Amino acid sequence: MADMRRHSVDVPLSRTLVQLKRMRSLRDPSTNSLSKYASPSDSMIWETASSNGATMELSRSATSAAMSRVGSPCMSASEARSVGSRRSALGHGTEDSRLRSNDVVGSNFSGCGISYCWSGASKYRDLYSDSDGPEQPLLSPEGTEVASQDNVPYTETPRCLSQKFRPRSFSELIGLNVVAQSLLYSSCKGKVAPMYLFHGPRGTGKTSTARIFAAALNCLSLEEQRPCGFCKECVILFSGRSRDVKELDSAKMDRLGRVKALLKSASLVPYSSRFKVFIVDECHLLQEDAWSAIVKSLDEPYRHTVYIMITSDLDSLPRTSVTHCQKFHFPKIKVADIVYRLEKICIDEGLEFDHDGLYFIAAKSNGSLRDAEIMLDQLSLLGKRVTISLVHELVGLVSDDELIELLDLALSSDTTNTVRRARELMASSIDPLQLVSQLANLIMDILSGRCQSAATEVSKSFLGRYAFAEVGIRKLRHALKVLSETEKQLRTSRNKATWVTVALLQFGTNESDLVAETNDMHAHSATGYTDDWVSKVNSSSNFCDACNSNKSNCSERHCRRLKLENIWRRAIGKCQSRSARSFLKKEGILSSVHVTEEVAIAEVGFSHPDHLSRAEKMQSLIEGVLQHVLGFNVEIRFKLVPCVTRKDARLKRHSFSLLGCSGRKQELSDSTVTDEDEAVRHGARETPLKGYSSSQQRSPFIVQRVDSKPKVHGSEDDARSTLTSNRSMTDDLTRTCRSETNYSKGASEQGRFDTIQEPDLQPNCFSRTLKLQKRFFSSDAAHTICFRIQPHNKMSFLPKKEFDTYFCAYEPYEQCPRSNSRATYGSRDDDLSIKTSGFGSNLLCWRGPKQSI
Template sequence: MSVASNSFAQNVREHDDQNVHGVNGCGIPWNWSRIHDRGKSFLDLAGRSLSCGLSESRLRKGASNDMPVMSEHSSSSTKSDGEALPLLLDGSGSQGSVDRAAWFHDYSGELGIYADNLLKQETDSDLASEGRSREKVKSRKHRNERHQNLTQKYMPRTFRDLVGQNLVVQALSNAIVKRKVGLLYLFYGPHGTGKTSCARIFARALNCQSLEHPKPCGFCNSCIAENTGKSRNVREIGPVSNIDFESIIELLDNVIASSQHQSQYRVLIFDECDTLSSECWSAILKVIDRAPRRVVFVLVCASFDALPHIIISRCQKFFFPKLKDADIIYTLQWIATKEDLEIDKDALKLIASRSDGSLRDAEMTMEQLSLLGKRISLGLVQELVGLISDEKLVDLLDLALSADTVNTVKNLRDIMESGVEPLALMSQLATVITDILAGSYDFKKEGSRRNIQRRHGKTRQALKTLSEAEKQLRVSNDRITWLTAALLQLAPINSTEKPRKSNAEMPTSQPGSSGNAYYNAKLKGMNGNEHGGGGVNSQQVYISSNERNQISSVQLQGVFRKEIEEIWLQVLEKIPINSIKEFMYHEGKLISVSYGADIVCCSLVDLLTVLCFSEFFVFLSFLEKLAYLKTGVFAAPTVQLLFNSQLTKSKAEKFRLHILQAFESVLRSPVTIEIRCEPRKDVGVGHPILLPAAHYPSRLDVVPTSSSGINRREIVEIEASPREYKGARRMDDSDRGNVENAVTTSTQKISTLLGERNQSLSLVKSKVSLAHVIQQAEGSSQHSGWSKRKAVSIAEKLEQENLRLEPRSRRLLCWNPPKVTRRKLSRLKIRTRKPQALLKFVSCGRCLSGRSPRKRFFIRQVLVIENKLEAISIERLQLLSLNF
């Protein structure tokens, strides 16, 4: 353990052992008894208990607001004996002034209680005698009614006791030695760093009669008088914001009058001086100029922002920084030894790190812990401060890093249920990872079952992920979701899944490869692979351009296969007729469950996992927005069933109703079923896998904006050469017999155009959102900046891919128009200069009749798309696109 930086403090802590338990009553305060009475009642009323971990000053502040100081105090003060009256005011001899002066008494925190106790025991000069035995102190302690907490017991009494404030100590000690004492001092800085204690020590040092240094000595008459509360030289004004102008004037006048011919210093300590009213400040300002040489004002506050500049500029300002962890640890260890407590080093470290540089907070935590027994372990501290044990932490990290989604989520849920704060957990995780990275984590203590050690190399990325997530966590209302998301993202990319250098490489930001569609395709690839290829080249499933955007196949398989298979089994269970059940079991396969969009997922958490490979956090904020808008993106799942022949597929069509019901009962929501035939085996080889055209629109709908600047929620306008399109059409024509494949092939074509062409042939001219196209198609009069021609051109591109935007119902249609319709369309296109022409053009998709099987297929496709699109209305889309 590192050693406290204050060598003074170290020496003295050892040397002052006696002092602590008090031969000469070091620590016996120099406040007046009435102040202590007041302090006591404050404490009682404020309910401050020993088990309270809050810093005293915070409590003090709270209490001061609630409690009118004067009435309470003046009654007690009149009852107090003369000796207990504030000595500064005694001089005035006026009862009125005494009463008024009562305003200024503070309850002086630790000091107050301690002094109160001592005075109750009729403390006498005996206190100063060096021969006081420990036993005597102990027996006196037993008689005490009020327990003295650690901050009171171990409050600093000399400059040497002050921990970690060396500069201040040095400057103040020198001021005394060199007799260069100023009039106004300002002690400011974070709570619990020793400001008030230092002010008191300084006050005593000013009057210490010892000829030797350091002062205060604690032994001279003056020191003893201060310690026993018999001195009248030091006045402490607590955090009372309602002191009136007259009272403060009177107090100040008294101080000045009584110190005119005094050889001793009169010290006024204004604790929490930022609570003083402006009136008081002007009163102080008035007396400052005429204050005698031996009057010293010490202003104590956390920050001097609220103080009048005119005062600040006249002060010697001393900043009290937060204490270093090492100093806190040292002091705690010292106290533990004194208190016979056995405390783990790690526990000390944790207490220190949780105290945020406040020794008072650290001591209070220790006080609480000491009530739980003599042995203080790390686990005990963790429990007390609402953290999880290292063991649980490493377990969780291990699961997250091993991509065990289900158990990660379960584990996290358990932890959250135990009341741990997501932010605290996040920071604990970060600490563990940092320790692992720094090589300072002791794996041995966690046992040999840990895999985390082996994942050492992957923790760096994890730390980065966590730090990114932390930013989100701080501003999010749904911290648990973010934390879950972050944890699921920790799973490292398996080295075996490193991107292959392939011309099929497909960055997620690439147009047409929008994340979820790509993912969906990947999933299909995997499923297909599992069943003997399924016509998909599985190698390309895992190809991505950058590591962060990669998908771990292990992760995918872990998440989806399991979940999808589970769903499938449950659905089969729900099918009431055994023969159908068997048929489905043998011939069918559930390949995906999509929620609104083409995102294959079974729960929100899985959805998050799906997207973790790209712009994950963007997507999360998107989700948050959706939740905020109460949109139903996940409301209507679409399930895809795959059959390996047309025959089995059409047979399954007959059982559609049963299957649908089974799905609906398992997924507990209306479901759209797509029954598909396994795609041809040659399709897709050598190309990135994309969805059939039917999936194109919804893919465009919901994928969030990419951080790379390309908005993947947009329709991409393709500026293809006529030759390429011709090729595409030809291919469609040749595939006419197999409509489904034609759609697939056509999409392949598009994907080729979008993804495979090299950059010189870049086909992306501009991008436009779906909402935008529809807006255009509607011929919105208020719209400006986008020509009808362009809308037509985009609609045309869509047409080439069998897609139609249907503006009225705001649906996207997918169909393959007969030649007649196509001719009609081209005529309409020529007339698009007329405002409504495009609208008609786009709407004409509806004029398809459903008689021919081919048209029926398209209508079915249309229905599928409609179902998907219904999940997000265009208005919402527009809203969302505005929000992004």
């Protein structure tokens, strides 16, 4: 027999009891429902399809109340008797006023002739001795069968909602479609196994289903819908008086003698039914030898015996025995299904409710419909509308919105209101430990992205401020840390409420630091560039969150890298699509984040052109998730990084830094971007990169002719002119230039365009510097080299007049009006450095007279 304690819900008892006392008086003693709602059933009309096809209209009388339940499978023995006597008075029944229920059924209901209008479960009464009610003896202590159940007292009225609304047909079972269909089919087709095992969490309908199945097996109806609920077998079974369907309590089957008696009983032919059904509840409590004996008996040719074993603990059953059973899993019932059921009960019971309140009950009941029904039962005793706040009060919880309000006050260092609100909450209902645990759970939900919806405006604005911004997340993490410390402290403290308040006041302690850091960060961004802002946010702390060590123990680059990885990981985590997640995780890397004004510019690298183009298609998605994490509008720069295996993460980072513009700067010197700009402005020369393999150094640039004007033949010198990137000139590049570029000093009027193209390798490069050796352009002042940045998706050549971005060899520092790109001479006279940043992957290179552009 089930442990009764598990059916209860923890609620403040005293309050409920007082209300119970008050409300009981309002209840109709016969229906156990509130009297104000009892009246509608008094004037119910029942249609019968019995042989005479009569329609009975019943008046508001005691007789009618009893008659209204005729045909219900839930009719109690006493009701049956009284109905019998009434019927005899009306000329329908037998002469015997003290009817045996079998007689009632036999004379009036054989063949299930009455089509009963089952419009609501509340119309019938639970007459079946429930597992929640008194237990039925199966066997006498001596092992002989109990002679007759006729005198067993039945529960006159359902004692709770779960009894009252216990399902009595397969169609009434909630969330068990497959189980119900399969058992119905088996009973209709007569394909009956000797032993079934129903397993699953508590309160999910295992016992109810077992009873329904037992009734279906013995139901006399020829209809497909079994059990019919009206035939003799159904009525006897549902009234708890069947001699052939027995419920056993495994805990009492502790002696072999009892098991033997059971087996003996099983071997006897059924009294009146087709099958002898033994429902063995909590079968994990059966001893192993009991199991063996039962399993062994299955070999005997008792074709009429069916065992339905029920357990919530499948793992503790003997393996070999379980293999003899047909197993049915009873899953937890979905919240939506529970809500649906609760709504129906409320309507039938005439209870006023809010959907949110029922939803909360369902969510709290952990998939157990019985728990939900019990909670609703308790709430109904209060005689109030079932609202979410009533539910919260009953179970001693604070709603998420109230929690968020408190959290908001605490995080914004609003001391007075934090203290006031915390006191209010703890004075009203909630236990301080419970409050701490609820707050911690809420913060964890926010951090893990599970808490995305909010009911009130306050909550919405809170989530907007904290859930998606880095600083907000840091604050929440800090709050979580404080809560975990407090939780330990509370266990030993007497003054719990005070300590919870103290904890809440600590939430905002390092807020000023964070704000200062953020301002600092924005101050830098105002200058046009900032250093990696993530590291700035942490700069004032001595503790490095990234590597979980003291800052003195970790190198700045290392921390920065870890932080970038952290941001990237969190951003990926926010992707809805699984394939996008795994692709970005495997192939992508976040190399830097810069904040300029309101925008964060993030560089994301991929090692293969295919990956790069795939990532480009996901640009808005990547920007979106990074935006969530960073709390800024994000602009992405994709770039190609050399192919480095994942195993060698260090090398990857290294190469990444090398090729990424910002990374390169860090690699080359400790100066910031701004410093470097200054250095370039003053003619400082870029240091060639050392220590990298030739494949890493290979420039992705190729020079390709786009539009060829009449060909001219250039000198050998010019043919060797090279266009180099800042990644140092390579043989490959030189070769490319030689083969593709034919430039002639003499072509003064014509010139041509070359596209310096990196279509596959590095579209959308964020920032780079190109160098041209002087001999490439300076031999004739009439000739100019001009460049135009072309967005990488516009590969076609544009008319000259559309040039808006150009750099002239003779006008160093000429600033592109629409971008930050600029051209400058290098430190050596013969070099031209062109620094570009921002959009575009292709540079159009004009070589020809300046005036013709």
